[in-house]
Amino acid sequence: MYWNQKFECLPREELKQLQLERLKMTVERAFHNVPHYRRTMQEVGIEPDDIQSLEDLRKLPFTTKDDLRDNYPYGMFAAPLSEIVRIHSSSGTTGKPTVVGYTRNDINVWAELMARALVSGGATRKDIIQNAYGYGLFTGGLGVHYGAERLGASVIPISGGNTKRQVLIMKDCGSTVLTCTPSYSLYIAEVMNEMGIDPEKDIKLKCGIFGAEPWSDNMRQEIEKKLGINAIDIYGLSEVIGPGVAVECLEKNGLHVAEDHFIVEVIDPQTGEPLPEGEMGELVFTSLTKEGLPVIRYRTRDIASITTEPCPCGRTNARMSRVSGRTDDMLIIRGVNVFPSQIESVLLEIGYTEPHYLLIVDRENNLDTLTVLVEVSSKLFADEVRKLEHLGKKIQGAIETALGISVRVKLVEPKTIERSEGKAKRVIDKRKY
Amino acid sequence: MSVNQISVFLENKSGRLAAVTRILAENNVNIRALSIADTSDFGILRLIVDKPDVAFEVLKEEGFSVSLTEVIGVEMPDRPGGLAGVLDVLEKNNFNIEYLYAFIGRGDNGALVIFRVERLDEAVKCLEENGIKVVTGDRLYQL
Numbered sequence: 001m002y003w004n005q006k007f008e009c010l011p012r013e014e015l016k017q018l019q020l021e022r023l024k025m026t027v028e029r030a031f032h033n034v035p036h037y038r039r040t041m042q043e044v045g046i047e048p049d050d051i052q053s054l055e056d057l058r059k060l061p062f063t064t065k066d067d068l069r070d071n072y073p074y075g076m077f078a079a080p081l082s083e084i085v086r087i088h089s090s091s092g093t094t095g096k097p098t099v100v101g102y103t104r105n106d107i108n109v110w111a112e113l114m115a116r117a118l119v120s121g122g123a124t125r126k127d128i129i130q131n132a133y134g135y136g137l138f139t140g141g142l143g144v145h146y147g148a149e150r151l152g153a154s155v156i157p158i159s160g161g162n163t164k165r166q167v168l169i170m171k172d173c174g175s176t177v178l179t180c181t182p183s184y185s186l187y188i189a190e191v192m193n194e195m196g197i198d199p200e201k202d203i204k205l206k207c208g209i210f211g212a213e214p215w216s217d218n219m220r221q222e223i224e225k226k227l228g229i230n231a232i233d234i235y236g237l238s239e240v241i242g243p244g245v246a247v248e249c250l251e252k253n254g255l256h257v258a259e260d261h262f263i264v265e266v267i268d269p270q271t272g273e274p275l276p277e278g279e280m281g282e283l284v285f286t287s288l289t290k291e292g293l294p295v296i297r298y299r300t301r302d303i304a305s306i307t308t309e310p311c312p313c314g315r316t317n318a319r320m321s322r323v324s325g326r327t328d329d330m331l332i333i334r335g336v337n338v339f340p341s342q343i344e345s346v347l348l349e350i351g352y353t354e355p356h357y358l359l360i361v362d363r364e365n366n367l368d369t370l371t372v373l374v375e376v377s378s379k380l381f382a383d384e385v386r387k388l389e390h391l392g393k394k395i396q397g398a399i400e401t402a403l404g405i406s407v408r409v410k411l412v413e414p415k416t417i418e419r420s421e422g423k424a425k426r427v428i429d430k431r432k433y
Numbered sequence: 434m435s436v437n438q439i440s441v442f443l444e445n446k447s448g449r450l451a452a453v454t455r456i457l458a459e460n461n462v463n464i465r466a467l468s469i470a471d472t473s474d475f476g477i478l479r480l481i482v483d484k485p486d487v488a489f490e491v492l493k494e495e496g497f498s499v500s501l502t503e504v505i506g507v508e509m510p511d512r513p514g515g516l517a518g519v520l521d522v523l524e525k526n527n528f529n530i531e532y533l534y535a536f537i538g539r540g541d542n543g544a545l546v547i548f549r550v551e552r553l554d555e556a557v558k559c560l561e562e563n564g565i566k567v568v569t570g571d572r573l574y575q576l
Contacts, residue, residue: 384531412444
């Protein structure tokens with residue numbers, strides 16, 4: 001089943017021709033409308049006319065999250081604000097968040113891509129889609145929502161949280177498709193079990209389209225067994241467009257990248273050199289149709305590989321492997337991006353001159369948990385329990401405010417957190433994907 | 434007048450208390466009194482020792498979070514009502530007690546209790562005015 005057979009199954013030669021035409025337009029647009037792109041291209045002596053083949057893409061400089069942050073909020077927009085109809089934001093890290101803007105046409109393209117993704121995962125217009133991605137600045141909620149409406153399915157915009165209500169609505173309204181993070185789907189299954197609701201008898205779910213955090217085939221099997229559904233992986237990031245950049249088909253053997261709208265490359269994160277098909281490296285995307293925020297060679301820091309081997313489903317688009325990790329130390333905890341450096345800045349603000357801390361990420365009852373171990377230096381040590389407990393709460397409150405997720409803080413003795421030569425080990429991730 | 438107490442931060446895991454006592458033993462420091470305040474995650478070990486300065490230095494060198502806290506040693510009759518009498522005085526004069534614990538040995542004239550109170554100097558004066566004996570640090574370390 002396809003949503004847009006013509007473009008999803010375009011012969012690769014035609015696809016490449018289309019990509020080249022669109023790439024030229026994108027480079028032109030970025031060069032003339034975004035000072036950052038003009039400057040970085042001029043620095044390497046490239047003009048839009050130098051892009052004459054898809055291979056010429058390699059001449060263009062990379063774009064990073066820092067570039068977006070440095071041009072916060074609207075500096076990277078290639079369209080005037082009067083043309084922008086929607087603004088989203090990615091979760092803020094240490095400094096400023098990044099802001100992304102969509103023109104009416106961008107929203108259209110995004111809805112099209114999400115409709116394709118839903119169909120690719122097995123949804124039809126007859127389905128009832130329970131969308132448990134968070135609605136708001138995060139692109140997950142509205143991204144799926146617009147795609148589901150484009151498809152003509154019935155959307156339940158329930159957003160995340162309130163799990164008992166999720167289960168009741170799922171049962172009473174007969175939801176057939178669930179969209180949320182994979183870990184949340186397992187939590188829903190567990191609450192369902194506690195409520196005495198049998199997924200086989202009481203629930204009509206047939207598939208789930210899960211993303212926004214890394215997961216594994218083991219986790220897929222667990223979800224499929226517990227909920228009795230087909231679990232499909234979807235990939236996207238707000239800087240590129242949001243969910244729908246790539247999605248699995250029912251073969252569940254790689255995620256088809258919407259190559260008529262994006263060029264995907266895999267590079268060596270150290271050298272920046274493109275890697276051959278099949279090799280793991282950093283995913284880099286170039287948008288081909290975006291008007292509001294075109295991105296040229298955007299470095300995602302996500303690690304995966306690419307193949308153009310034909311897929312039995314008939315789609316001709318390249319497939320990316322599951323994201324296997326990150327080139328930086330970003331963690332995704334309950335769908336929220338977390339950098340260890342955020343915790344470091346909080347500790348510095350509280351008065352630690354040389355913070356020693358360790359993040360322990362685990363999964364309890366299918367929900368991610370974050371425990372922060374903080375060494376109590378002689379300077380911070382107080383002889384009274386109440387003062388130390390107050391210190392712990394103060395650190396906890398400050399971290400929660402900075403990250404937007406709940407944490408547990410444990411005070412530990414000095415020198416108990418391992419010191420290492422060079423880069424300190426700041427994270428122990430015990431989650432099994 | 435006050436007594437220097439050694440306070441040590443301890444995680445709630447096995448062997449930590451033993452580590453502290455071993456270090457003190459190796460440095461020939463004798464423990465005169467101790468108490469542990471504990472929570473689910475951590476504990477605070479409080480010690481009165483014969484050589485507080487040595488204890489502070491060696492524990493610090495070994496990497497413990499340690500601090501010196503001023504407390505007072507109060508002597509009281511070793512009979513029913515002995516402690517109650519002291520507490521009455523402190524309560525009537527509005528001194529809040531952060532914590533207290535008993536001394537292992539005996540004083541010259543009865544039981545000894547270590548107090549951590551707010552407004553330490555005023556508390557000492559108040560106790561003495563009420564005929565209660567406050568033991569000096571130097572005396573206490575040697576008992």
